Amino acid sequence: AQSVTQLDSQVPVFEEAPVELRCNYSSSVSVYLFWYVQYPNQGLQLLLKYLSGSTLVKGINGFEAEFNKSQTSFHLRKPSVHISDTAEYFCAVTKNSGYSTLTFGKGTMLLVSP
């Protein structure tokens, strides 16, 4: 079975500061990794994904993540956050290609203050 651990339930940060949201996974097979963002009372929007190739993945809104197989991590980073980045962020993993369900972490609430 696969699992996802998001180590921080909440990350407060000041505007224009850098941020890293941590994600670790466990799986006995190769996985695909995703980060989703959820704004209040909305569905999830894909930020970025790692399927194969370069371990540094760039996504929307200036976010990026690095896949580290040896540390089974897929941490999300942004060099300078905005107030509008305040949202819940979910890391997710799937072991299958094609149509498959995802296993989600519990989420990290990013709180950006002025």
Add this chain to the structure above:
Amino acid sequence: GAVVSQHPSWVICKSGTSVKIECRSLDFQATTMFWYRQFPKQSLMLMATSNEGSKATYEQGVEKDKFLINHASLTLSTLTVTSAHPEDSSFYICSAPSPQGAGGELFFGEGSRLTVL
């Protein structure tokens, strides 16, 4: 890009009544859709997989008779919460796989907040 839409976005109902939530893929066909439930400050919990033309596949612990799923067409899946009770109050989200298929990317609806009084 592909869009998935849910309706209604919020609903309030009395205990004992049934509520239907619709999930539509607007610009692509989806033979499979997924229904999730999200409690406050919690992650998404997969409830069931909706399959067009066949029965839904429910996750362990999800009551099939409580949460009726019908995948009526290639663009529509519905979730009916039957005889709703206050403990069924939650945020329900549907998703559909990318038409490209690769990597398991899912497109999510906006969610439907159910409040049972």
